[in-house]
Amino acid sequence: MKDLVEKEIRQKAQTLYNYTGEIEAKPIPFKGDWGFSTTVAFKIAGTRRKDFQQALREISETLASNLDFGEEISRIEAVNGYINIYLNANTYAQYIIKTILNTPYGKGTSKKDKIMVEYSQPNTHKAFHIGHLRNTCLGASLVSILRYAGYSVVAANLINDTGSHVAKWLWCYLTYHKAEEPPEKKSEWLEQIYVEATQKLNKNPEFELQVKKILQRLEQKDPEIIEVWEKTKQWSMDEFHRIYNELNVQFDVYFYDSTLYEEGKQIVQELVEKEIAEESEGALIVDLDHLLGTDDVYKTYVVLRSDGTALYQTKDLALAKRKFEGYGIDRSIYVVGSEQKLHFQQVFKTLELAGFKQARKCYHLSYELVMLKGGKMSSRLGNIVFYDDLYAAVYEEALEEVEKRDIVQENKEETARIVSLGAIKFSMLRKDNNKVIVFDPKEAVNFEGQTGAYIQYAHARASRILEKDQADLATMDFEELTVQERNLLEVLTTFPETVEQSAERYKPSIMAMYVFEVAKAFNEFYHACPVLQAEPVTKNARLALVSATTHVLKSGLELLGIEAPERM
RNA sequence: GCCCCUGUAGUUUAGUGGAUAUAAUGCGGGCCUGCGGAGCCUGUGACUCGGGUUCGAAUCCCGACAGGGGCACCA
Incomplete structure (x- = not known):
């Protein structure tokens, strides 16, 4: 109906005033009035600055009397320059209810863009907390909405199953908890070991060297480390699948960090050959501001550690490439926290420099923090709300409410x-x-x-x-x-x-x-x-x-x- | 220092140039012998400040101010 109204206005505005600009029919903003309102008369009168008020009145009245609709419209009125088009409520009500009940109401026509939405991205060896929860709810809902709007969507998850947090965890586990098995609440236990690791490392920075060694052994696929890693990682994966099941979210594709770093290193090598990346203080960097001619905007982007191990940055390059080449997507959406904004600008710009034309279709959908009433939530401080605890608290309350009713x-x-x-x-x-969501239990x-x-x-x-x-x-x-x-x-x-x-x-x-x-x-x-x-x-x-x-x-x-x- | 995000009732919030700024919560007053009171009705109360663009600005531009985040081997 809105479209029909707009079409008629557009036609009359053009034949009468030769107006070809945008036309939008908005709801009449008064309670009790049902219909559409347009401000075209303002736009047309705007070109004649002298007698604005008079022109406005003339134009709105002329247009109003020339608009012609079917039986769904009961009357048309020019008020203060606005043209109000009132619906014939009874007729339109019947029409709209039939449309709702007999058609796939609200479903968009199918669109040609294929979109990948990457979301959730939990870290193995850590607990799933309310920050992940916001991400997962956002991503899952976005996937549904885009699909309903007519897009073809690939829902993707990236499991961060390697990197320094995993190395820290493994170091702590091997040094202080060797061969321990998790209790029933795996998630919390995994998190505790991670927290213990960071605390110990803060107190004794000299242990960092041991952690570094573990990371290197992990990347070199040292069988001894790999065995422990696989076993402990599975504990995390079990938890994630349990939670996704509870939340009823699905993914079409799972990517794993651990399968990306080699390809990432290759891409970095290519960047070096193309003279996009260069060596600096032992590490490999992309000097984006220099390459793009900007000043202190994109900063420097470190793509490989000085010890040769991969960074998150390294893997993200490989991941983007895999998405473009393996899935034929037109748009790539990353649902990731806003603290990583600079990082994604850097990734996208680097990809663009490397010649990936799809880089322009990458979009970082950022979201703000979930804070606990009291301060920023960080697993390094151990001050976090776990998904499981939150769910349990809400469930208890809900059950109590349900029990009050006999329905x-x-x-x-x-x-x-x-x-x-x-x-x-x-x-x-x-x-x-x-x-920001300030979370109050x-x-x-x-x-x-x-x-x-x-x-x-x-x-x-x-x-x-x-x-x-x-x-x-x-x-x-x-x-x-x-x-x-x-x-x-x-x-x-x-x-x-x-x-x-x-x-x-x-x-x-x-x-x-x-x-x-x-x-x-x-x-x-x-x-x-x-x-x-x-x-x-x-x-x-x-x-x-x-x-x-x-x-x-x-x-x-x-x-x-x-x-x-x-x-x- | 530079970049990004956010400033709307006591608190949380909607609003991507249009009429009388949307709600929630809080506080005050009402509504079950009615299809279910996790509800409804009613009162109270807000666009951070200063310029500009425009017929018209919470919305766009410039500048302050306040809060948050980021800025070299964390993710």
């Missing part, structure tokens, strides 16, 4: 699980990705206000109505719509553009806010408009509206990776 007699644990995950995921997604277990539970609750109540009766779409007739009905319908109509926007801007937060809005509009409707007790015609129309609402809520939640329970 769920069976499957209390299952319901608590769904609500817990919904709460966690929604809290990770509702904020814009470049805003008390707030995390709260189910009031802008939370996942609020939305799931709206879905559950709507579902319960539909359990008792169903609408007949053929005879649907709204007659006079109430404010709440109209408002709910208006929100439902914007689902397709929300899908598109969150996909184009890579922002699941837009979808999260939207789903909350649907739930809110539904709750308002629910309290103001009886459904099952209404007169037959009204009842039928409202049942159809409830049905359409559950449909949109469910689709929206699915794009966030959140389940929509029918009872809770």
Whole structure:
């Protein structure tokens, strides 16, 4: 409908005023008005600076009287230069509800770009914490949204299974915990050894040499080290798979750091031959500012350690190459924390210099920190919230809430699980990705206000109505719509553009806010408009509206990776 | 010092040039013999500051100020 309105305005603006600029129909911003509004008259009048006000009035009135729509539009008005196009509510309501229920509503037309989204990237030999959680929720949701918007998407994970953190861990394990087996809670135990390693190294920096040796032996595939490494790494992998299973996230491809460094070193050699990389203080670097003619912007990019071992930087070059050449992707998205912004600018620029034209299609989707109320979360300080602990705390609270109600007699644990995950995921997604989340454990277990539970609750109540009766779409007739009905319908109509926007801007937060809005509009409707007790015609129309609402809520939640329970 | 991000009610937050700035929470007052009160109604309260561009700026530009992150072998 919005498209049709825009098309008609565009046509008339051109024939009457020869205006060819952008035209956008936005919702009329007043409560109770349902329709579209355009500001073309301002744009056209803007070219005549002298009698702006008069020109504005003339243009808006002339345009308004010349616009011509079908029966879905009830009236057109020029107000203060704006042209308001009011919908014929009843007709349009029927149309939109049928569209929601009978078509893949909001699904984008299939697009030719193939996009790879790399996310989660946990470190083996460490625990999965709430920082990984934000990343994983963001990435998983983005994958769903892009797919729904019509893109072909490859979901990728990069397992950081080598590098200095692994060397530190192995050193500590071999020196102080040799042959120990993990307890049931593997994750926490793995983390403890890592923390112990950093503490010992801080106190006695001379041990660094031993760590360095382990890293070298690891890269040279010393069988003795490899054996321990493989065994201990598997403990981590078991944990990751368990968690991904719990979170219900999937990957199409797993990359492993340990398989990338050799190729990375080769690329570095090529960079040296192309005179892009050079030696400096024993290490190999790319002097980006010098090569690009910038001043103190890209800094120097170290691509190989002076002892010849690979860095994260080395591996990232190989990974990018593998993505380009192995998967034929058009866009490559990296979901990684914002503290690595400079790093990715360096990677992308280096790739560009090396002649990879796809480097321009690389995008670092950064997100801000998850801080604990009190300070930055860092595994080096041991001051972190583990995913497992967070989940347990939320679950306990959810179970208690579920037990208060007698609506769920069976499957209390299952319901608590769904609500817990919904709460966690929604809290990770509702904020814009470049805003810091200050994590307050008390707030995390709260189910009031802008939370996942609020939305799931709206879905559950709507579902319960539909359990008792169903609408007949053929005879649907709204007659006079109430404010709440109209408002709910208006929100439902914007689902397709929300899908598109969150996909184009890579922002699941837009979808999260939207789903909350649907739930809110539904709750308002629910309290103001009886459904099952209404007169037959009204009842039928409202049942159809409830049905359409559950449909949109469910689709929206699915794009966030959140389940929509029918009872809770 | 240089680069990046963020400044909106007490707190958290929406808003990528348009009308009366979106919500949540907090605090005050209401609503279950009604389809489920994890809810609803109602009151309270905000664009960091100074210039500029524009018919029109929370939004764009310039400059302050404040917070966070990054800047050579961590990831």
